[in-house]
Amino acid sequence: MFDEIRPHLVELRKRLAISAGSLIVMFFVMFYFHEPILTWMVEPLNTALIEVGKKSVHAADGMITTSQVGGAFFVAIKVAFFAAIMGALPIILSQIWMFIAPGLYKNEKKMIIPFVLGGTIMFTIGVLFAYYVVTPFGFDFLITFGSFKFTPLINIEDYVGFFTKIMFGFGLAFQLPVFAYFLALLGLVDDKQMIAFFKYAIVIIFIVAALLTPPDILTQLLMAGPLIILYGISILIVKMVNPAEDEEDADEEDADEESATKAIQIEESK
Numbered sequence: 001m002f003d004e005i006r007p008h009l010v011e012l013r014k015r016l017a018i019s020a021g022s023l024i025v026m027f028f029v030m031f032y033f034h035e036p037i038l039t040w041m042v043e044p045l046n047t048a049l050i051e052v053g054k055k056s057v058h059a060a061d062g063m064i065t066t067s068q069v070g071g072a073f074f075v076a077i078k079v080a081f082f083a084a085i086m087g088a089l090p091i092i093l094s095q096i097w098m099f100i101a102p103g104l105y106k107n108e109k110k111m112i113i114p115f116v117l118g119g120t121i122m123f124t125i126g127v128l129f130a131y132y133v134v135t136p137f138g139f140d141f142l143i144t145f146g147s148f149k150f151t152p153l154i155n156i157e158d159y160v161g162f163f164t165k166i167m168f169g170f171g172l173a174f175q176l177p178v179f180a181y182f183l184a185l186l187g188l189v190d191d192k193q194m195i196a197f198f199k200y201a202i203v204i205i206f207i208v209a210a211l212l213t214p215p216d217i218l219t220q221l222l223m224a225g226p227l228i229i230l231y232g233i234s235i236l237i238v239k240m241v242n243p244a245e246d247e248e249d250a251d252e253e254d255a256d257e258e259s260a261t262k263a264i265q266i267e268e269s270k
Helices: 001-030 032-054 071-103 112-144 156-173 176-185 191-196 198-212 215-241 245-270
Strands: 064-065 154-156
Touching: 001 071, 032 064, 032 071, 032 112, 032 156, 064 156, 064 176, 071 112, 071 156, 071 245, 112 156, 112 176, 112 215, 154 156, 156 198, 156 215, 176 215, 191 198, 198 215
Parallel strands: 064 154
Antiparallel strands: none
16 A cells, blocks of 8 residues: 555655745745835734824824844744745645646646646735735724723734734635636536535635634624635636536436447347
8 A cells, every 4th residue: 555655655745845945945035025024014003003093092102012032033034934935836836736737637737827827816816905905904993992991012923923824814715716616627516516515615714714814803704705705706617617517418418328228238138
């Protein structure tokens, strides 16, 4: 049994090594640019603090702090790693495709470029949606709540971890149409199956939204809403790629197969 899976393990190790190598290279590149990247990441928080400062006297003293001796250094590492994953994403996706490619047909193997481009573009759209739509509402709500009693002193280490969690959550969530397209292309799912699964998908979407977003209803809805829309778009994509057969067509095919089987049996009996 081990001899059978050994080639797959070797191939997996190769793909993981290439992905890790690209991630390490991108990490050092992004570490050099960590200051402008961090400025971009902190901008929604600064905007929220300014807006809240206009509404509350206490919030006007709000600021971003660090509670560790090497806090700035560790933040730079986190920022560089976050940016490195985004920068190395096309290579990582290509390695995923190359790992599964041996099990695909020749025409399916050629879909590596749409898979990489589609995955990268949708991940980027998810991150931008989270940055420009979700975080302004979420941070404003979370910081405003209780600001009339407390002065917001935001720990930068916690904020960066919080920020990257939201960004990755939305980036991964927006991969849904891409994966639906390729599952349909491989014949693993059709539109009727996705429609039948819709009621369960809604429950899963809200659970995922609760896990990947801050503990407030507004931010959860801002993730769950687009995910439900993306699921509907995925159904349309699957319907174009791998539509379910009509019952009449399926019955006709079964009847034709049965007739052909009987004809073969009659010929063999003669």
